[in-house]
Amino acid sequence: MNLVRLSWKNLTFKPLSALLSILLFALSIGLISLLLSLRKQADEQFDNNLAGINLVVGAKGSPLELTLNSMYHVGYATGNVPLGKIKAFFNPKHPIVEDVVPLSVGDSYKGYRIVGTIPKILDWYGAGIAEGKIWQHDFEVVIGEEVARVNGLKLGSKFKSNHGIIDEGDENNIEHDDDFTVVGILAPSSTVMDQLVLTTNQTYWHSHEGHDGTAADGEDHAGHDHADHQHTEDHAPTSLMDEDPEKEITSLLVKYRNASSFQALNFPRNINENTDLLAANPAYEISEVRRQFDSGQRILGILVLAITIVSALSIFIALFSALRDRRYELALMRTMGAGRGKLFLLIILEGLMVAVIGYVLGLLLSHGILSLMAANITDDFRYSLSPWRFLPEEVWLLAVALFIGFLAAVIPAVQASRTDIADTLTGNN
Amino acid sequence: MLNSSNLSFQYPGGESLAFPDLSCLAGETRLLLGKSGSGKTTMLQLLAGLRRPTSGEVVINGQSLNKLSDAALDHFRGQNIGMIFQTAHFLQALSVAENLRIAQKLAGKPVNEGRIDELLSQLDLSGKARSLPGRLSVGQQQRAAIARALINEPAVLFADEPTSALDDENTQQVVNLLQEQAERVGATLLIVTHDNRLTNLIPQQTHL
Numbered sequence: 206m207n208l209v210r211l212s213w214k215n216l217t218f219k220p221l222s223a224l225l226s227i228l229l230f231a232l233s234i235g236l237i238s239l240l241l242s243l244r245k246q247a248d249e250q251f252d253n254n255l256a257g258i259n260l261v262v263g264a265k266g267s268p269l270e271l272t273l274n275s276m277y278h279v280g281y282a283t284g285n286v287p288l289g290k291i292k293a294f295f296n297p298k299h300p301i302v303e304d305v306v307p308l309s310v311g312d313s314y315k316g317y318r319i320v321g322t323i324p325k326i327l328d329w330y331g332a333g334i335a336e337g338k339i340w341q342h343d344f345e346v347v348i349g350e351e352v353a354r355v356n357g358l359k360l361g362s363k364f365k366s367n368h369g370i371i372d373e374g375d376e377n378n379i380e381h382d383d384d385f386t387v388v389g390i391l392a393p394s395s396t397v398m399d400q401l402v403l404t405t406n407q408t409y410w411h412s413h414e415g416h417d418g419t420a421a422d423g424e425d426h427a428g429h430d431h432a433d434h435q436h437t438e439d440h441a442p443t444s445l446m447d448e449d450p451e452k453e454i455t456s457l458l459v460k461y462r463n464a465s466s467f468q469a470l471n472f473p474r475n476i477n478e479n480t481d482l483l484a485a486n487p488a489y490e491i492s493e494v495r496r497q498f499d500s501g502q503r504i505l506g507i508l509v510l511a512i513t514i515v516s517a518l519s520i521f522i523a524l525f526s527a528l529r530d531r532r533y534e535l536a537l538m539r540t541m542g543a544g545r546g547k548l549f550l551l552i553i554l555e556g557l558m559v560a561v562i563g564y565v566l567g568l569l570l571s572h573g574i575l576s577l578m579a580a581n582i583t584d585d586f587r588y589s590l591s592p593w594r595f596l597p598e599e600v601w602l603l604a605v606a607l608f609i610g611f612l613a614a615v616i617p618a619v620q621a622s623r624t625d626i627a628d629t630l631t632g633n634n
Numbered sequence: 635m636l637n638s639s640n641l642s643f644q645y646p647g648g649e650s651l652a653f654p655d656l657s658c659l660a661g662e663t664r665l666l667l668g669k670s671g672s673g674k675t676t677m678l679q680l681l682a683g684l685r686r687p688t689s690g691e692v693v694i695n696g697q698s699l700n701k702l703s704d705a706a707l708d709h710f711r712g713q714n715i716g717m718i719f720q721t722a723h724f725l726q727a728l729s730v731a732e733n734l735r736i737a738q739k740l741a742g743k744p745v746n747e748g749r750i751d752e753l754l755s756q757l758d759l760s761g762k763a764r765s766l767p768g769r770l771s772v773g774q775q776q777r778a779a780i781a782r783a784l785i786n787e788p789a790v791l792f793a794d795e796p797t798s799a800l801d802d803e804n805t806q807q808v809v810n811l812l813q814e815q816a817e818r819v820g821a822t823l824l825i826v827t828h829d830n831r832l833t834n835l836i837p838q839q840t841h842l
Contacts, residue, residue, distance in 0.1 A: 211725070211736065218727035533723040540684070541782075542712015542741040544705050627684040630719055 208547060212554035215531075222523045226559045227566065229516035234567025234606055236509045239574055240502060241598050246590055247498065251491050253396045256329045259464050260473060261485045262291065263456035268485035269493065275308055275456040276487055278318050278397050282310055282455045283483060289450030290482060294457055301469050303462040307445055309409040309454045312366045312381065314402055317352045319366050319385075321406040321454070323445075327391070329458070332398040336360055337389035343408040347389035349399040362387045366402075366412065381412045406445055406454055513609065520559050520613035524552060528617055535621050536629035549622040556614025557607055564606040568599060635660050636681065636790045636822045640690035643676055650688070653677045654840055656824075660789070663813050663823040665832055668842030675794070677842065678826045682715055682792050683707050695789040712741030716783030716821065718812075720795040722775040724767035730754070730778050731763040734785045741786045753781045757811070773804065780811060787819040794826050805831055 216223045254276055263271045266283025273279045294305045306329060309321030324339045332349075337360045340347050348358055358364070363384040385404065393399055445454075461469045476484035528535075535548050576592030641653040651673040658664050668674040679685040681692055683699045692699045694714055702710055724733050734750045754760050757777040762770060767778060776796070783791055793812060797805040809825075809832065816823035825832065833839060 207739065211728070214725075214727040214732075531726075534725050537723045537725070538736075538740060539708060540682075540711060540715070540717050541737045542709055544708045547740075627679045630684075630717075630723070 208551055209554060212551055212558060215527075215551075216555050216558055219523075219527070222527075223559065226516070226520045226523050227563045229512070229519050230559055230563025230606070230609075231566035231570055233509060233513040233516045234564050234602060235570035235574070236505075236512065236567075237605075238568055238571035238599055238602060240505060240509065241596055241602075242571065242575055242594075244498075244502065245596055245598075246594075248495075249395070250397075251495070253394075254330070255487060255491070256331070256396070256458075257460060258329065258458045258487055259461040259469070260459040261456055261487055262286075262294065262459060262476065263483050263485075265481060265483045268483060269490050271456060271483055271485045272487045272490040274310065275458060276397070278310070278320070278401060285453035285455055286457075286482060287450060288445060288448060288452050288454065290480070291454075291457055292446065292450065294459060295446050301461055301466070301472050302459055304460045306458040307406055307454045308456050308458065309406045311409070311455070312368060312412065314352075314364055314366050314385070315356055317349070317356075317400055317402055319346070319402040319404060321404055321409045323406070326403070326458070327398070329460075330394060330396045330398045332394040332396060333392045334389045335392035337387070340388055340404050343405050343411055344383060344385050345388045346385045346402050346404045347391060348387055348403070349391050349401050350393040351399045352402055353387075353390045358387050358390075360387055360390065383412050407448070409454075410452060516563070517609050517613040520556055520610065521616065524555060524614055524617035525620070528552075528620055531621075532624060532629050535624040536626045539624060539626045540630065545622040548624060549618045552618035552621045553611060553614045556610040556618075558610075560606045560610025561603075563610075564603055567606075568595075568602075635693075635695055636824065637693045638681060638690065641677065641680055641687050641692070642689045643673075643680060643685065644688045651676055653680070653690075654842070656681070656840060658790075658822040658824065658838075660820050660822055661817055662838060663816065663825070663836050664838040664840060665836050666824060666826045666840050666842070667828065667833070669828060672842040674826050674828075674842050678792055678794055678824075681790075681824070682717060683711050709742060712737075713743070713786060714789045716786070716788035716791040718779050718783045718791070718793040718796050720798055722767070722772075722779035724775075724778070724782070726766065726768055729764045729766055730759060730770070730781075733767065733778070733782055737782050737785050743786060749785065753785060756815070757781050772799070776800075776808060777811070780808075780815060784815050784819060784821075788821050791816050791821045791823045792826070793823065795829070796825065797827065797829050797832065802831060805829070806835070809835055 256276075258276065261271050261275045263275065263282065264284030264286050270280055271283045274282045291307075293299065294302050296302075304325070306322055306326045310318060312319045327333065327339075334347065335350070337347070352358065356364075363386050365380045365384060367380060385402070385408075391398055461472075463469060473484035473486055476482050538548060538551075539545075572592050572595075575590055579590035579592045636656060636658045638653070638656045640655070642651060643653075644650040653673065653676075656664075656666075666674055666677065676685070680687050683692065683694075683702075686700070694710075697710065697714075699707060699710070724730075725736065728736060731750055731754070734753070735745050738745050738749075750763075751760070754763055757780060759774060759777055759781065762774060762778070767775060770778060791812070796812065797808055800808060812823055812825070825836070
């Protein structure tokens with residue numbers, strides 16, 4: 206029967222009041238941990254997916270929408286652009302542009318977006334092939350790790366794509382007739398590549414030949430004017446620049462030669478003012494998004510602070526009001542040989558126990574919520590959460606929790622250590 | 635063994651009390667009698683080291699309480715003094731046996747389960763070892779409090795009005811029990827009371 210056990214017995218002697226304190230504490234720790242995790246993982250996703258891209262070029266519209274659609278594969282495209290208008294970007298002697306990756310988007314497979322592009326995109330995102338080979342021919346696809354895992358796709362699997370980017374359930378989906386064949390599976394890269402189906406830009410043109418007016422129907426597809434329908438033949442891979450300049454793609458990802466040069470800094474404005482293309486600086490657009498995030502987080506932060514204060518107060522009130530009932534016990538302990546230090550420690554330990562239990566429950570709560578969110582968020586935001594990943598900050602959170610527990614218990618503990626035996630037990634009561 | 639000499643106590647801004655000298659042998663039972671307000675509670679507090687006297691000294695088992703620091707006095711009290719109060723108090727969250735265990739622990743002694751079992755059976759509480767004190771009857775609580783006071787085999791056992799709430803029959807029983815148990819461990823038993831029923835039972839008396 207040591208002090209820790211005695212504290213524990215005292216705590217559990219009044220289970221309801223203990224439960225209230227612990228739950229409030231768990232709520233506050235849980236919310237702090239949730240905010241930390243969401244913030245950290247969101248930042249990482251943003252950063253990983255920046256992939257050194259300096260500029261996104263597409264059709265006129267909202268620059269944020271263009272950035273989100275082309276880099277994070279969220280939301281809708283701003284429209285399509287004909288190859289003829291963007292030919293200059295592909296010029297290897299371009300003074301500003303070092304390299305480009307063309308994107309064609311608009312179709313999906315079970316909620317995972319199909320992106321027509323060139324294999325260079327893998328180098329940019331630092332993704333590698335885990336199995337199989339790179340896509341070379343039309344209707345060959347390389348799929349992200351998550352796409353393969355979730356849909357049980359293997360090398361050689363065939364599937365049909367859905368027209369549009371939202372999985373509307375089997376009856377409502379318009380399926381394209383052509384089969385895609387999985388030729389490669391990517392290794393996990395913690396970037397948006399994990400969640401994409403990659404194929405050639407030309408594939409989009411083939412698969413949309415059947416629909417008329419797809420570019421105008423609001424679903425923003427890459428072009429569709431090709432007359433022949435011969436993708437199943439061994440269509441030798443052609444460079445996009447050799448294709449018809451009327452053909453359309455969705456957007457271009459651009460890397461500069463020297464991002465801090467004067468020309469590079471003025472490049473987006475020049476494009477926006479002098480052409481009917483839209484150029485967006487992803488770093489800038491993302492910092493705008495983060496600013497929104499931050500102000501939301503500040504409000505949440507105040508809320509969390511308030512809950513933390515209330516939970517500390519609840520520990521304090523529980524301990525302090527229990528002191529009245531316990532004054533005989535405390536005095537008794539002193540007649541049995543316990544010094545003032547022991548009484549102080551007894552109460553402090555009780556505060557710390559609430560803190561530790563609340564901390565453990567809080568972390569379970571926050572990571573439980575994260576794993577629930579993870580299931581939903583991937584579809585909606587193309588944002589993959591690792592719900593059971595613990596941050597170093599959460600270890601610090603334990604120190605914070607212990608400190609709060611100590612702080613809440615210190616006044617009752619001092620009060621307890623001042624218990625006067627003579628007055629309490631033998632006074633004129 | 636308990637001796638006191640020239641004890642006096644002055645309440646801050648209040649009256650000054652002087653107390654008669656006491657000298658009790660080991661195993662002796664003595665009554666400390668006085669009307670309400672005569673200062674017998676104060677004298678008990680001084681003898682048990684719960685208050686420091688303004689003058690005079692208390693010697694228990696050859697140790698002068700005046701010479702002990704506060705912390706040393708806490709420790710000395712745990713080892714050498716057993717106390718029984720008018721109302722039985724316990725650590726409410728602990729069972730009867732656990733209350734005895736923590737009494738041993740707080741006095742700095744090893745937990746002795748054999749001693750706990752023995753004492754509980756002597757006090758007819760064997761079946762109640764695992765019960766919470768709040769679930770016991772008043773009589774059982776009183777006996778459990780006696781067990782707690784005796785567990786560390788103290789040199790002096792102080793009882794503060796132990797019979798004021800009891801009827802004649804129970805009074806007789808409790809006094810017998812106290813005397814019997816005090817004798818077993820060779821403790822001086824000092825009963826502070828204004829209960830006249832006890833004066834017929836115990837001849838050694840000090841009046842305030």
